Structures are given as C-alpha cells and as structure tokens.
Amino acid sequence: MSLHLIPASRRRFVQASLATAAVTLGCPSLMAATEESADHWALLADTHIAADKNAVSRGAHMFDNFNKIIDELLAEENKPLGVIINGDCARLRGRPGDYATLREAVDRITTAGLPVHMTMGNHDDRDPFYGAFTKQKPDAVLVDGKHVAILPGRHANLFLVDSLNIVNEVSGKLGEIQLQWLAKSLAEHSDKTAIVIGHHDPQFLPKGSTAKVSGLADTAKFIDVLHSQPHVQAYFYGHTHDWKLTKTSEGVLLINQPPCAYVFNPKRPNGWVLLEVQVETLAVELRALNKQHPQHGESHTLEHRFTTVS
Template sequence: MDRRQFLESVALLGAAAGVMPAALNGCSPAGGKGWRGKFDENLVCIISDLHTNPGSYQPEKLKRVVADILAMNPRPRNVITLGDNAYLTGKDEEYALLKEILAPLDGSGIVFTMAHGNHDRRENFVKFFPEQVASSALPDRLVHVVETPRADLIVLDSLQEPEDTTTWITPGALDDAQRAWLEERLNATTGKPVFVMSHHPIDEVKINALLTGSPTCCGYIHGHDHVWRTDWIKKSYGSRRIVRTLCVPSTGHWGDIGYTLLRMEEDRAVATLHEYEYFFPEPAQPDEPKPAEWAAIEADHKGVACTFVYPR
C-alpha cells in the first residue's frame, strides 16, 4: 500500500469525523466539523523547528500557527513539518504536548506529514504519532511522498540519532537505503515536478548530484537554521542546470518566526514567508523595547517569496 492508498483508507475509516479524501484538482469541498470553506489542493503549508518545550514560550507560538492555518480559506490540503518537533532530546512529555497542540488539525481535512530533526527521537516519537511511522515509504525511517495535482514533495529523514541520547548536536545525513530509494524515485519520472525536503541543509545530506541530475527536481527545502534563506546549487560550472534551495523559519524557538506557504502554479511554485517576528536568543520581555536590528529584519521580510520554476 502506497501513501496515497493509505491516506485514502484512513479517510474512508474516518469519514464520520469529517476527513475527506483529496480531490484531483484545484479547490475541493469543505472538511471538518462545522467548517464550510474549501481546500486548495495545490497549496502546502510548511512549518519547521517547533521545539515544543513544556512550560516555556514555544508552545504558545505554535498554537498561533495552528490557529492561522485553520482560519485560512481555502485551507492548504497538506501541512508538512520539517523536524525538530521536540525541544532538545525528544522526550515523551514534549511529544505529548505537541500532539495536544496539533489536535485541532485532526478531523479538519488537512493531511499532516512530519519529518525528523536532530532534536527528535524515533523511539519516543512513534508512541505519539504511530500513523506517521506506519505510512512511511521505508522501514526505520520517516519518509513520505506528498502528492499534489501539479507537483510531488518528497520528505526525507536526515536524523542521525546519537548513542548518547542526552546530546543533540549531530549533523544530518541520509542512510544508504534512503539514498537508493531517492535515486530510484527521481529516475522514475512521472512528468510532474518534484521537491525534495528534509530537516538539514543540503550540504549536510549531500544529495546535490542527485537533485541537479534529475530532470524533474525543481527545489530543495529544509529547516534547521531558523532563518528564511534562499540559495541554489549547480550541476557544474559548464552547465546552466541549477536547483534552488530554501531554508524556512522556526514556528517559535528563535530566529525568523513564522511559516511558509508553497503554492503550486502551472509552470512554477511560489513559496511565501509569513513572518510574525524575529528574536534571538529568546523573545523580548513585554516591558522591553524591541531591538532595532530585530525590527529591521522583520521589515525586510514582509511579503518575501522564493520562486521555483519547473524544469522543462
């Protein structure tokens, strides 16, 4: 059973809860109890670096994001989180709180797909999000393909868990099984553009050649750095082939704070930053003035976007 079949079966089983299967094109009818809006099948919301920390400020900032997603009309059919779902070392209480915060998305008609970051721990994660593991394309890793009418999004697992579970500073990497699976998937072209995503920057996962060598890959999107940053990778100095890369913000830990909307159009996809604020290393207190540098970054980031042109 592939991911689409799995989600369709879940949708059928959960029809009484208002979960509706995705339509083939454009905006689809309402989903979720008491909600009468529509879904945009070509709109994806990307969030990252949630760092769910019970008793601190991060959870409230994530609740703001969830509320804004549910207030959208049309809603994005898909929401993807690019890892660091837990605060530091993937504790049970962090995942328990995260599940509680994300609960309003259940039954909303939104398909939620999660990735691992270096602050996540597989053994604890699966206790609270077993459906994410059950629908993975590969065993022992969290790998998914999110399908939209105009482009597919491959979500990889770049987590290298340390032997010492109390540490979290580990570089990102893809195991051999993921790398082989990705190469096969990119070579099995369906004619649709493909995005590749994971938690870590592309310099850590080292798949530059796979992406620039693919005739359908149009972009690489990641988290980890808590900033909005666009860049690109090249196939070689003698080739015009490039692939754009995008780092998306944190929902509320430090750095650029917000979420990203990726809208698939006919010949391109446009990622738009929705930034609430900027702070480092933590938010200013209510009685403190906002540093001028923070305000300048917020002003610079109003309405910024990154365009991914589909390969021809």
C-alpha cells in the first residue's frame, strides 16, 4: 500500500481486503456525508523536503512552502477527505533526515484530523521512508516491492500507484505485476469513476525512438490499462514540476500537478490542487503559492466519462 498516516480517531475505519489485492481506506466524514455532497481531496506533489529545514533550491524554500500549503488546506471550509502527496516527498535520495523533517510537517495535518497518503517518486527511498514512519509499514505485501492503495469516495475511487524504479534516477516504471494489479482492481471497482494517481508523467515516444526516457518507461502499457476500463476518468501525476491538463487519444484526462517546492520554469506556478468530485462532474482548482500568479484559482470542471452505477 502507499504510506497512509491515519489519525487515531479514524483508524478503526481502515479495512484491508486481500481478496481484491487492495487496501481500502474510509473515514467518518465520508460515511456521514450525503450522497449529493462533493468529495474534496487536497493533492500535493514534489515537496522535496530536505533534512535541513532551511534548505533552498531554485529560489524555493521547500519546508516553508510545504508549511504554507498546510496552513491553506487546514483553513479550507470544506475539509478534504484526505491529503495526497504524490511522490518526491524527499529532497534527492530519500535520506532518513529528510523524512524526519517531513514527518514534523505532516504531523500538523494528522493532528488536525486529516489522513495523509503518500506515493513514491524517484527521489524517495522506501527503507528510510518506513524508518521514519515505522507504524505505517503494511503487514501484507500487496504488490511486491511497490506501494498501492484504493481510496474510496462516494462518486469516485482513487487508485494510488508506485512508479519509483531506481532511487535518484529520473525515469520511473510501474512494472508488469503492478499493471496487472491495477487492471484487476479497476475492473473490480467499476461501479464508480476511477481516478489514478502516480508520480511519473506519461511519456509518449514514437515507436523505435532512442530518446532518453525521463517519465514513465512503460507508458504505453499503462495507458492501455487505463483505456481498457471505461470508468477511468483521469491520471494525476507530478515529476515535471508543471501545471497543465491534456487528454489521451480516448479522452482520459492527464493532469500534471504543480510542485509544492520549486518550478523548473520561473513563469510557471507552484502550489497544490483542490480536487472536487460530485455526482456527475470532476473539478480541479489550482491553489498557487503566489496569489498574484495569473493562474492562481484557475479551475476546470469536466463531466465524468462514466456514469456512476447506483
């Protein structure tokens, strides 16, 4: 499973289902809400937290940026069902000190009663990661060497995948075993819209291309899995430190999350994304750290590709 920090008051709602080779996590707010109300999720990516709280990269103070975002999401009127940090949680190589500092900030979120879910990016390292979050190591391996999970909602299920291949190597890979798990899990949860979340970007290269792969090495196979299930609405990814929306040839949304840390292009925004899922629509809104950025507050509302079965 992905690393899940569940506040003590909500842990009794956690259920493991090995029959479907997935972990399903629930929370009181989800169960108490009405069928018509929207689900809200706070989507973060590329926090790049270093052991040194004062570390700066490309002009960005990573620890301060993360804490500013935490301030914002804790002030949200509609509290999210959970906070998802989509990979590259650590600075470069996923050192123990990086995760110790990360834990200090993340504790602010869980203390406020919100679950935190994290995926693995190429700058993460699983062993030190679990060293800092010892109690969160899963009892059963669901996909060998990977961290996967299903987060349920009223109108859509979120599928978290693990694209970390080699620590501190830019490209990522899901692998055959995880792709089989994803295909099986999507098929077994076809009664609702599906949203997939993973760190690496899909990289579409011409057949026979010898170009360096900086994104997802098995993009073609991954997209085939998404296309095989008509209820798949979107894939959220980080890694490229950008904010943009595109679509696959068959209409699956590809949503590039902005980084919490630094941008590669100084004209692009950093920040986080508020995801709102309603009965018939999915909406994303950019919450830029720089409130004067022209794209701050930019939102997109899209109808589900698949109508939820009642």
